[in-house]
Amino acid sequence: MSALFDHLPEFWQGLVVTLQMTMTSFAGAAVVGLVIVAMRVGPVPVLRRVATVYVETLQNLPLLVLLVLAVFGLPEIGLKAGLTTTAIVVIALYEGAYIAEALRSGVNAISAGQGEAARALGLTFGQSLRHVVLPQALRTVVQPIGNIFIALTMNTSLAAAVGVVELTAAANRVNLLEAQPIPIFVGAGLAYAAIAAGAGFVTGRLERRLAVAR
Amino acid sequence: MIRVRGLNKWFGEHHVLHDVDLDVARGEVVVVIGPSGSGKSTLCRCLNRLEAADSGEILVDGVPVPAEGRELARLRADVGMVFQSFNLFQHKTVLENVMLAPMKVRGVSRAEAGRTAHELLARVGIAEQAGKQPARLSGGQQQRAAIARALAMRPKAMLFDEPTSALDPEMVGEVLDVMTGLAADGMTMVVVTHEMGFARRAADRVVFMDGGRIVETGEPNAFFDSPRTDRARDFLAKVLTH
Secondary structure, rough: HHHHHHHHHHHHHHHHHHHHHHHHHHHHHHHHHHHHHHHHHOOOOOHHHHHHHHHHHHOOOHHHHHHHHHHHHHHHHHHOOHHHHHHHHHHHHHHHHHHHHHHHHHHOOOHHHHHHHHHHHHOOOHHHHHHHHHHHHHHHOHHHHHHHHHHHHHHHHHHHHHHOOHHHHHHHHHHHHHOOHHHHHHHHHHHHHHHHHHHHHHHHHHHHHHOOOO | OEEEEEEEEEEOOOOEEEEEEEEOOOOEEEEEOOOOOOOHHHHHHHHHHOOOOEEEEEEEEEEEOOOHHHHHHHHHHHEEEOOOOOOOOOOOHHHHHHHHHHHHHOOOOOOHHHHHHHHHHHOOOHHHHOOOOHOOOOHHHHHHHHHHHHHOOOEEEEEEEEOOOOHHHHHHHHHHHHHHHHOOOOOOOEEEEEHHHHHHOOOEEEEEEOOOOEEEEEEEEHHHOHHHHHHHHHHHHOOOOO
């Protein structure tokens, strides 16, 4: 256990990076997801196609491959950014595809009459999406989006493989010094579990607060 | 006010509207009746382009109905629609349902939209339901809220797509009363319905559809008392016996 407590500052540093990555990439993924779902359920065929291709491409490639490609490939074409920033952007783009799909299932769960009524009143497609369809769709997919948040949290650990010193990488470094993998990785795992439990708690509360009588 | 010429609509192989011509004058109440699948709802939905017709033209107030985009939204803002399934926005209160479109489409202030909404809810007799979510209301109350929501846009014409078909029998009357009041106030209305009593009482003209065509049209008393076509006579014999 001392292996864990002697290195608390390193763990803390790693946890802070993990939390930063989780929060910023989730915020980015939410924006990406909203844009993609708006394109995908919208009336413009070419945007629908682009959004579909986006979702299919990102969902069908492993995140680790995308991370490696971005970290080593982007500098080749002159795009240079910090490791952590690159990882955050890649995770946001990747998880954005999943959020778009969760939102789309929410949109499909809303009766077509809601959108029709909005458009019949003279709201544009964008307005009916923003004021009528998406607010209701979001309520139905709080739980799936919570799950995506948890998966995203776990996925930030893949950034360790491309050199970002987040929680998993920090644990790995400590283990190289102390050679006590069980307490060290159990400790790191508990930290991830705490984040996930927090997310579960928040989504549960949100789901009850946002419930709509039907 | 509304002018339809040579309207055709297919759902796949199924020819649902067959060279339909229809004119609705300003202030006129036209009631469209006919058996299920006769195309009357589709016709109604084509008028504000919730369904796109395959051929033919529709003019509202002298202007062809635009294909899409902002011009179409502007036209829809001027043509109210009431649906069979109410389609109130489930996540908003009744009051917010009525306020939304005037604020977002017409740019009316929140205060003014609220005032108008309260007036309209009072007019349709559900002032005390303003703060509730739609699902807490009875069907009849929901449909009256939906009528208030459409009226809040101060439409030039109103379309009713079987507004009482989803209601319990004892709630049909309250909705028809509101519609009769609107008709008496001079609103231009196209009403698709199975309520023959309403058609007789409130319509200026009855349009009878079957198989995607307008089979017969006429002044209500003449139509109900002495229909000219066999098909209309047959239909009326079936619906008026009970």
